[in-house]
Amino acid sequence: MALSDTKLRSISGKPYDGPSEITDAEGLSARITPTGTIAFQFRYRWEGKAVRLTVGRYPAMSLKDARIAVADMRELYGKGINPKSYFSSPGEDITLQNCLDEWWDKYVTGLRKNTQVLYRSVVYNTMYTQFKDSPVHSIPVSQWVRFFDKQEKENKKKARVLLIQLRSVINWCISRQLIPSCEVMKLSVKTVGKRSDVGTRVLTYSELAKVWLALENSKIHSSNRILHQLLLLWGSRLSEMRLATISDFNMDDMIWTTPSSISKMGNVIRRPIFSHVEPYIERLINNGNHVLFPGMELDKPIDRSSSNLYMAKLRGSIDLPEWRTHDFRRSLVTNLSSEGVPPHVTEKMLGHELGGVMAVYNKHEWMREQREAYELYADKILWNVEKIKNG
Structure with missing residues (x-):
């Protein structure tokens, strides 16, 4: 039967010979001693074991307050947090997993x-x-140091990225008062691992021509080849091109739009469809697949690993100093800058937002200037392609 204030008042502090426990609802019950001492308890299971947690004693805690407390505990339980943390300081029992x-x-x-x-x-x-069973706020800095020492031995660059991201997680939890503090915040990012290398490789027009020819002569006839030819000419990020769909290409206005959902910075990117890439895009659209660069399944794009594997094999066939697909972006900007193309145009070609006040007020995309720059860049590369062929 459910508890009531009338029932509890009639029992409290008086000799009692009834049931030792009266249940209420939602796991709340009242344990009663023969002398009439009443304790509210919350019953639940944790890690496969039955737990009976004392919530408070009547009449110091009213039935209404006991029900409110149990409702809060059930909410913690639903989040995977042990309800006993209800009586702890904020975050005292919250683990890193939580x-x-x-x-x-x-x-x-x-x-x-x-x-x-x-x-x-x-x-x-x-x-x-x-640190599965340890409250995150109580993990000493010495344990964090030992953990990241081990991470450094495995991969110094990943160790630093891991610390940066973990600090971000912990800072988010502290700002929302889930935990009071965490010793990992005492670790300086500069003292753990090493930062990722900043790319410096710029391919010359003749080197880009050699890559183009290798792609052109590739025996693997897949959308991977066209994907990387277009990356070389457009200088976009791999994901922007790899995940492109037919609906992203406006062949009336000759504009390729990358939606914010797949751009790295979450911005919409608009680039011109210039004459050198137009026949490739038309051919892909005429294939009738919504996904422009399908992988093993026609309705799904090439995955990143397949793309990287394809280019790794291609690199082995070209006699060039080490380079990566991402270097196409740096090569485009550097080579076009030497041709006198202004920075605000090359920044738009890369899909970057302009800085400062311009980012707020100037939404012009310099589409004509972009098109002219792309035409110039492609002409230079393909001229070198013909030179090598005739060479």
Whole structure:
């Protein structure tokens, strides 16, 4: 039977020979001694074991307050947090796993898919099983140091990225008062691992021509080849091109629009469809697939690993100093700058937002100037292609 204030008042402080426990609802019950001492308790299971947690004593705690407390505990339980933390200081029993779950559910799920994949592959998957049973605020800095020492031995660059992302998670949890503090915040990013190398490779027109010829002569007849030919001429990011669909290409106005959902910075990017790439785009559209560069399945784009593997094999066939696909972007900007193309145009070609006041007020995209720059760049590369062929 459910509890009531009338029932509890009739029992409290008086000799009692009835049931030792009276249940209410939602796991709340009242334990009663023969002398009439009443204790509210919350019953639940944790890690496969039955737990009986004392909530308070009647009449110091009213029945109404006991029900409110149990409702709060059930909410914690639903989040995977042990209800006993209700009586602790904020965050006292919250583990790193709890922090990661809260951060993921309430913050990361609202980010772009590419960013979610990055966070999951680095910080979420790596840290989820670490310090599993320890309240995150009580992990001493010495343990964090030992952990990152081990990470450094495996991969110095990843160790630094991992710390940067973990600090971001912890800072989010602290700002929302899930935990009071965490000793990992005492670790300086500069003292852990090393930062990723800043690329410096710029391919000359003749080197770009050699890559173009290698692509042209590739025996692998897949959309991977056209994908990388277009990357070389357009200088876009791999994901912007790889995930492109037919609907992104306006063949009336000759504009390729990359939606914010797949651009790295979350901005809409508009680039001209210039004469050198037009026949390739028309051919891809005429294939009738919504996905422009399908992989093994026609309705799904080439995955990143397949794309990287394709170019790794291609690099081995070309006698050039080490280079990467991402170097196409740097090569485009550097070579066009030497041709006198102004920075605001090359920044738009890369898909970057302009800085300062211009980012707020100037929404012009210099489409004509972009088109002229792309035409110039492609002409230079293809002229070198013919030179090598006739050479």
